[in-house]
Amino acid sequence: MTQAKTGRGKNIKPVRDAEATQAVILAAAEEEFAQHGFTATRTEAIADKTKVAKSMIYYYFKDKEGLYRAVLTRSHADLLETIQKLELEQLSPEVALENFLRALLNCVSRNPRLPTIMFHEAVQNQGKYYKESSSVNIDTILIAILERGLTAGVFRSLDPFQAAINIMGACLFYFIGAGNIKQFPQGKRLLSKAMLEQHAQEAIALILAGVRSS
Amino acid sequence: MTQAKTGRGKNIKPVRDAEATQAVILAAAEEEFAQHGFTATRTEAIADKTKVAKSMIYYYFKDKEGLYRAVLTRSHADLLETIQKLELEQLSPEVALENFLRALLNCVSRNPRLPTIMFHEAVQNQGKYYKESSSVNIDTILIAILERGLTAGVFRSLDPFQAAINIMGACLFYFIGAGNIKQFPQGKRLLSKAMLEQHAQEAIALILAGVRSS
DNA sequence: GTCTATACGAGGATAGAC
DNA sequence: GTCTATCCTCGTATAGAC
Numbered sequence: 344m345t346q347a348k349t350g351r352g353k354n355i356k357p358v359r360d361a362e363a364t365q366a367v368i369l370a371a372a373e374e375e376f377a378q379h380g381f382t383a384t385r386t387e388a389i390a391d392k393t394k395v396a397k398s399m400i401y402y403y404f405k406d407k408e409g410l411y412r413a414v415l416t417r418s419h420a421d422l423l424e425t426i427q428k429l430e431l432e433q434l435s436p437e438v439a440l441e442n443f444l445r446a447l448l449n450c451v452s453r454n455p456r457l458p459t460i461m462f463h464e465a466v467q468n469q470g471k472y473y474k475e476s477s478s479v480n481i482d483t484i485l486i487a488i489l490e491r492g493l494t495a496g497v498f499r500s501l502d503p504f505q506a507a508i509n510i511m512g513a514c515l516f517y518f519i520g521a522g523n524i525k526q527f528p529q530g531k532r533l534l535s536k537a538m539l540e541q542h543a544q545e546a547i548a549l550i551l552a553g554v555r556s557s
Numbered sequence: 558m559t560q561a562k563t564g565r566g567k568n569i570k571p572v573r574d575a576e577a578t579q580a581v582i583l584a585a586a587e588e589e590f591a592q593h594g595f596t597a598t599r600t601e602a603i604a605d606k607t608k609v610a611k612s613m614i615y616y617y618f619k620d621k622e623g624l625y626r627a628v629l630t631r632s633h634a635d636l637l638e639t640i641q642k643l644e645l646e647q648l649s650p651e652v653a654l655e656n657f658l659r660a661l662l663n664c665v666s667r668n669p670r671l672p673t674i675m676f677h678e679a680v681q682n683q684g685k686y687y688k689e690s691s692s693v694n695i696d697t698i699l700i701a702i703l704e705r706g707l708t709a710g711v712f713r714s715l716d717p718f719q720a721a722i723n724i725m726g727a728c729l730f731y732f733i734g735a736g737n738i739k740q741f742p743q744g745k746r747l748l749s750k751a752m753l754e755q756h757a758q759e760a761i762a763l764i765l766a767g768v769r770s771s
Numbered sequence: 772g773t774c775t776a777t778a779c780g781a782g783g784a785t786a787g788a789c
Numbered sequence: 790g791t792c793t794a795t796c797c798t799c800g801t802a803t804a805g806a807c
Contacts, residue, residue: 359790379681383596386783396792401784459680465737466673467593473737499766505759512730513723520722523679523687545719553767573772600801610774615802
């Protein structure tokens with residue numbers, strides 16, 4: 344997609360690649376929306392980051408809201424596909440749960456902006472756009488796994504709905520709190536590869552131990 | 558503090574109570590900041606909600622940022638005091654953990670805006686104001702409990718730092734996701750008294766089972 | 772202490788040249 | 790397709806009467 348720039352006489356500027364430009368805008372928008380949410384994000388901040396003109400946003404995405412929708416759907420679709428590919432219904436509840444968690448954590452580790460995007464959407468917009476962008480959601484999938492494990496007797500007695508939320512929290516809060524947490528004295532780099540892997544391990548261990556029966 | 562209004566001739570308006578006005582503004586601001594975060598909150602929205610003039614915000618709190626700081630410090634202090642009163646160092650790690658969780662969940666159940674305020678602060682402002690407003694933080698307290706339990710051998714082998722974050726997540730994500738979650742088909746009222754109590758129970762059970770050794 | 776009216780800057784969106 | 794220049798609304802903050 345990103346073919347060679349059509350740089351003739353002048354040294355850098357003229358790019359002229361519709362797809363590339365859109366991709367660049369989307370990437371920058373994702374960062375900005377992830378940090379600030381819809382309202383507080385400035386279109387100019389996105390433009391500055393991309394080094395394309397602000398008006399390109401309106402050319403490709405109509406307005407700020409259109410761009411927001413685009414970011415939201417893309418992020419969410421990415422996560423949802425990954426999870427659905429696992430075909431968790433085929434597996435035993437314990438294995439299904441572990442695979443689910445591993446995939447989820449892997450996905451958000453690759454794109455740590457995802458949790459904060461969803462968070463902003465949930466809090467600021469009360470899930471308005473979120474709802475539009477998908478019929479199925481991942482919580483439902485997790486609930487189903489927990490229910491199967493309950494009836495099979497491999498999980499301890501718990502409320503699937505409540506447990507699903509708390510499990511998601513144990514996985515995702517890390518990314519949401521990252522900004523705050525890095526202010527701590529020890530000043531660890533939470534999004535380094537090593538720390539992300541450790542987080543995945545720790546979260547999975549906590550959850551599996553937390554739901555197992557006996 | 559909120560003494561009788563000095564309503565003479567006219568039917569409602571003239572209140573003239575500095576403390577009361579400040580309190581009203583603070584309460585409204587807390588709601589708005591909790592939903593929208595600092596930047597996206599409109600001072601006018603706060604004023605509309607309070608039915609006092611917008612300029613009162615500037616009179617009492619200098620500017621939007623001053624008001625934000627006030628909200629943040631108050632929320633945080635409330636939570637921190639509650640936890641510190643427990644004198645957890647005196648207790649065994651298991652009991653300390655359970656009391657900690659119970660107090661935390663009780664506190665945020667009474668004020669469900671607290672988690673979203675802290676979250677916005679973490680994500681949008683990277684914990685800038687948060688850091689100012691307190692030297693100690695609750696995560697540190699939780700980490701200490703986990704470390705004590707580790708050396709005592711009552712908790713399974715885990716990383717206290719990582720575990721503390723994930724535990725907080727299991728408790729608080731419920732409130733952060735509430736906006737999104739209520740869009741679900743079943744449409745439960747997540748902030749009803751019954752549901753909040755169930756959440757506390759479920760979260761505590763999950764965490765205790767998750768950290769216990771053997 | 773409280774209100775109304777307003778100044779002023781920031782930011783979303785568009786026009787039109789290239 | 791991309792840019793620059795510009796319009797105009799919205800939102801913070803202040804002035805000044807009561």
